[in-house]
Amino acid sequence: METDLKTLRPLIDKCVMCGGCHPDCPTYKLTRYEHDSARGKVVLAGALLDGSLSPTKELSATFNHCLSCMACTSACPAGADPARVIVSARGELFKKYGGYFEKFLFRKMLTSRPAMPFLAAFFNLTAFMARLFPRLPFLSKFSSEGKQKVFPDFSVKNLKGRFPEKTPAKGNTELKVAYFVGCMADWAFQSSGAGVINALSSVGAEVTLVKDEVCCGAPAYFAGDLDAAKISAEKNAGAFAGRGFDYIVTSCATCGSMLRDVYPALLGKTAGEEFAAKVTDFQKLYADRMPSKPVPADGKEKKVRVTYHDPCHLSRGMKITAEPRRILSSLPGVEFVEMADASACCGGAGAFNAKNYAESVAMGEKKGRNIQASGAQIVVTECPSCQMQLMDLTARFSPGVEVLQMSELIARVRR
Numbered sequence: 001m002e003t004d005l006k007t008l009r010p011l012i013d014k015c016v017m018c019g020g021c022h023p024d025c026p027t028y029k030l031t032r033y034e035h036d037s038a039r040g041k042v043v044l045a046g047a048l049l050d051g052s053l054s055p056t057k058e059l060s061a062t063f064n065h066c067l068s069c070m071a072c073t074s075a076c077p078a079g080a081d082p083a084r085v086i087v088s089a090r091g092e093l094f095k096k097y098g099g100y101f102e103k104f105l106f107r108k109m110l111t112s113r114p115a116m117p118f119l120a121a122f123f124n125l126t127a128f129m130a131r132l133f134p135r136l137p138f139l140s141k142f143s144s145e146g147k148q149k150v151f152p153d154f155s156v157k158n159l160k161g162r163f164p165e166k167t168p169a170k171g172n173t174e175l176k177v178a179y180f181v182g183c184m185a186d187w188a189f190q191s192s193g194a195g196v197i198n199a200l201s202s203v204g205a206e207v208t209l210v211k212d213e214v215c216c217g218a219p220a221y222f223a224g225d226l227d228a229a230k231i232s233a234e235k236n237a238g239a240f241a242g243r244g245f246d247y248i249v250t251s252c253a254t255c256g257s258m259l260r261d262v263y264p265a266l267l268g269k270t271a272g273e274e275f276a277a278k279v280t281d282f283q284k285l286y287a288d289r290m291p292s293k294p295v296p297a298d299g300k301e302k303k304v305r306v307t308y309h310d311p312c313h314l315s316r317g318m319k320i321t322a323e324p325r326r327i328l329s330s331l332p333g334v335e336f337v338e339m340a341d342a343s344a345c346c347g348g349a350g351a352f353n354a355k356n357y358a359e360s361v362a363m364g365e366k367k368g369r370n371i372q373a374s375g376a377q378i379v380v381t382e383c384p385s386c387q388m389q390l391m392d393l394t395a396r397f398s399p400g401v402e403v404l405q406m407s408e409l410i411a412r413v414r415r
């Protein structure tokens with residue numbers, strides 16, 4: 001997979017302008033502007049490439065107004081892979097319009113372990129200030145229709161600092177896995193990270209936390225800073241490769257698809273593919289090894305109703321959809337119910353939410369209402385960015401519904 005726009009002309013030329021990508025595109029559905037659709041952006045990328053359109057700040061903003069949800073790529077009958085073309089166009093424009101703050105964040109902070117506590121403190125401070133001074137210009141964008149964004153709490157100590165480097169398998173060691181914790185499970189959603197370690201150990205895996213792990217590079221990659229993404233890929237390959245792990249396990253859809261699908265382009269074919277071949281998602285590994293469903297004692301136990309939201313980078317990226325449903329259907333005391341449009345994007349998409357909060361809420365409203373309509377008490381997902389967005393959406397549109405990562409639900413019901 002190439003990331004350089006110059007090499008993607010064959011993909012751009014595949015677009016037959018059919019508009020098949022329109023119905024599922026969240027930005028197009030919201031604004032109805034052609035430049036907010038995948039088709040529009042593919043045309044703009046082609047014009048940028050042949051020089052008939054000059055690179056401008058406005059063009060950069062147009063390419064950034066996209067959730068990288070891959071719905072267009074899944075829908076495209078011609079194989080034009082618009083989501084990939086769009087990221088590569090951002091890469092071209094980032095060279096000229098990438099800001100100092102973004103470059104500092106992606107290249108110096110996210111690729112450096114010692115910088116992470118400062119970043120965690122910065123996010124907590126931002127959340128605190130947004131609660132205190134919601135009308136300040138920088139902070140007012142974190143509210144929509146009179147309600148403020150729900151922020152996660154970042155911890156002062158990371159998960160990798162709380163757990164030993166190796167957690168032994170319960171019973172015989174059948175696998176040696178490295179858990180790629182990811183920034184959010186390391187600093188914010190630690191109970192999900194702890195749940196992954198314990199669940200993997202319970203199914204016969206010795207779990208190693210690699211202390212030199214840095215951000216997977218996805219925030220940089222999706223913003224178009226391909227140089228910063230490459231720094232992350234090289235650091236992580238150096239930290240994880242050649243250590244005899246059977247698998248490198250992720251519990252974040254975006255980390256997983258980044259490590260598995262993008263690292264080969266960033267690291268070069270041999271090193272990247274060797275690394276990517278070991279990457280798997282926690283749910284997949286757990287579903288293949290989990291204990292069989294225990295028979296209920298009298299069939300009258302009170303069940304909790306649980307629904308599942310498919311993260312885009314897990315369902316469309318890593319193609320994992322059956323395994324989470326298999327786990328939910330087998331957990332004791334759980335009644336799994338499908339919500340409508342479970343695979344529709346929640347509108348979160350990390351930086352998109354931070355930059356376009358009101359739009360992000362508008363895109364997610366249907367998701368929030370579908371969760372409510374499912375009658376579920378808990379909504380489960382496997383992506384911290386989705387988790388954050390669902391916490392916000394449930395507070396607005398499905399109050400009382402709890403948001404959990406799969407590993408947290410497993411920890412709760414398989415005590």
Ligand code: SF4
Pocket residue numbers: 024025026027028036037038041065066067068069070071072073082083086
């Ligand atoms: S990635 Fe998603 S938001 Fe972006 S153009 Fe494709 S469908 Fe639209």
Ligand code: SF4
Pocket residue numbers: 014015016017018019020021022038039042075076077078079080082
């Ligand atoms: S990107 Fe694909 S789905 Fe969209 S208009 Fe072009 S060919 Fe059709």
